[in-house]
Amino acid sequence: MTPFRAVAAYVPQGAVALALGMAGAVFRPRPGLADFRLALCAERPGPVPTDLGAPLAVEHDLTALAAADLVLVLPGTAPPDGPGAPVLAALRDAHRRGATVAAHCAGVFVLAAAGLLEGRRVTTHWQYAAELARRYPGLAVDPDALYIDGGDVVTGAGAAAGMDLYLHLVRREHGAALANELARTLVVPPHRDGGQRQYVAAPVPADGDGERLADLLAWARDHLDQRLTVDALAARALMSRRSFIRHFRAATGATPHAWLVAQRLDRAEELLETTDLGVEEVAGRAGFGSAAVLRERFARRRGTSPRAYRRTFART
DNA sequence: CGATCAGCCCGCCATT
DNA sequence: GAAATGGCGGGCTGAT
Numbered sequence: 001m002t003p004f005r006a007v008a009a010y011v012p013q014g015a016v017a018l019a020l021g022m023a024g025a026v027f028r029p030r031p032g033l034a035d036f037r038l039a040l041c042a043e044r045p046g047p048v049p050t051d052l053g054a055p056l057a058v059e060h061d062l063t064a065l066a067a068a069d070l071v072l073v074l075p076g077t078a079p080p081d082g083p084g085a086p087v088l089a090a091l092r093d094a095h096r097r098g099a100t101v102a103a104h105c106a107g108v109f110v111l112a113a114a115g116l117l118e119g120r121r122v123t124t125h126w127q128y129a130a131e132l133a134r135r136y137p138g139l140a141v142d143p144d145a146l147y148i149d150g151g152d153v154v155t156g157a158g159a160a161a162g163m164d165l166y167l168h169l170v171r172r173e174h175g176a177a178l179a180n181e182l183a184r185t186l187v188v189p190p191h192r193d194g195g196q197r198q199y200v201a202a203p204v205p206a207d208g209d210g211e212r213l214a215d216l217l218a219w220a221r222d223h224l225d226q227r228l229t230v231d232a233l234a235a236r237a238l239m240s241r242r243s244f245i246r247h248f249r250a251a252t253g254a255t256p257h258a259w260l261v262a263q264r265l266d267r268a269e270e271l272l273e274t275t276d277l278g279v280e281e282v283a284g285r286a287g288f289g290s291a292a293v294l295r296e297r298f299a300r301r302r303g304t305s306p307r308a309y310r311r312t313f314a315r316t
Numbered sequence: 317c318g319a320t321c322a323g324c325c326c327g328c329c330a331t332t
Numbered sequence: 333g334a335a336a337t338g339g340c341g342g343g344c345t346g347a348t
Contacts, residue, residue, distance in 0.1 A: 240338045245325060257324055289347065
């Protein structure tokens with residue numbers, strides 16, 4: 001598969017301007033960096049209402065979908081009852097032809113209506129997840145993921161998760177270097193991991209669980225360089241391992257170990273950005289057993305190596 | 317790299 | 333009876 005160049009974005013009635021802007025920002029042509037061509041299209045060219053109130057003048061009709069390697073369905077302000085049959089047919093054609101098809105938020109409903117999601121694991125905005133699952137029982141809806149890459153079909157969460165989704169697509173087909181460069185230009189994190197659960201519940205629940213865990217989390221962050229096991233943390237929280245894991249999940253949305261690794265990566269990135277300690281030393285201070293482990297986790301989160309990350313993000 | 321061993325974590329269920 | 337607890341089994345991931 002050759003990396004996409006021609007990108008077509010279907011703009012629905014009542015398009016969410018935020019998503020529109022993000023797609024425009026990521027897939028804008030950048031001389032010397034990326035020769036993306038982004039075509040905004042609608043069933044009929046002309047003004048399309050947006051959630052800003054002001055309409056957007058859309059230039060292309062659905063023939064733009066036929067020429068695209070990557071087709072985005074932008075979200076509208078609410079799950080649509082279904083755009084016209086011509087739109088659904090054009091999406092199916094693009095997919096059959098081999099184009100990658102992607103949508104997030106309310107846009108996922110359009111892909112579902114086109115029948116492109118049947119039997120797949122997909123995600124959407126957490127507020128829409130139940131509705132999506134109800135309307136399309138053939139889908140496995142994961143309300144926690146930020147995006148799910150199904151290869152030829154990719155789905156993403158709420159409006160702002162479009163940035164994660166779009167950058168992911170760039171990373172997948174054009175490499176981490178370009179994705180990181182775009183992220184840096186746009187001043188957004190090159191990659192967020194973890195699901196959207198952290199955005200579903202309050203970050204620190206006001207009820208007992210979050211309160212009691214907050215101290216423990218702060219303590220753990222202060223001792224990241226030490227070997228921390230789940231059993232030790234549970235003991236500190238005066239809970240059995242089993243209950244601790246349950247409470248931890250409920251309060252943070254992550255499992256204890258996953259949370260620890262995420263904290264350690266945060267620490268490592270901070271050290272890489274603000275110090276010139278060697279990778280070995282950074283790994284030690286962040287609590288990784290070795291530089292090899294750090295490199296491996298780093299690749300998984302950022303798609304790059306610690307040194308490459310430093311070269312791009314070091315504050316000098 | 318692949319093997320191996322430790323530790324994680326989730327479903328299940330009896331108990332509180 | 334509903335809800336939380338925590339022990340157990342074991343598939344699975346992660347570290348060495």
